[in-house]
Amino acid sequence: MPPSSIAHFESGSRKPSFDTLRRLANSLEVTTDFLLGRVNDPGLAEAGDPLFRDVGKLTGGDRELAKDFLKMLAERNQAKQKDKEP
Template sequence: MTDESTPKEIFRERLRKARDLRDWSQGDLGEKAGMPPSSIAHFEAGSRKPSFDTLRRLANALEVTTDYLLGRVDDPGLAEAGDPLFRDIGKLSGHDREIAQDFLRMLAQRKSGKKDKDP
């Protein structure tokens, strides 16, 4: 990204980069964000701009900040940077993130199960 990049170019580049980071197709992202894959294709081609609601849905589906998608920060996981556990989570593929979420959920359930059994 150069200083001469327009916000539209930055957004389309960041959207594609975040999707590629998760190893998702446009269809995968569309499904997770609740929109048709053709919308994702239009955003990545730069032929359409997202609404605020759509931007939020895309960021939530990709688990990145809207600031990252808009080019305000360079790290997709900057929002979680304060917690060392989440420092590198923004770099994981979609499949690896699902594995990590399942593992964390299992640990949380294990912890809550121990609490229930303790006197």
């Protein structure tokens, strides 16, 4: 993966696909939950993240639906974390 792609993900100008997110997690030996900010412990992704195990079997429309749903959950989680801060 080119460094420019990583820079785009970090800046928020582009979002990684499910497959890219899974590959990044595997390469960095962290969970996808850690990359998505759901957990603070990077943990090793020894057996792969079950969340993305069957993504390759989804149709394009279903992938978009899943992506939107995950985005909504991540935003909800961030809002909950902000509410807990003093």
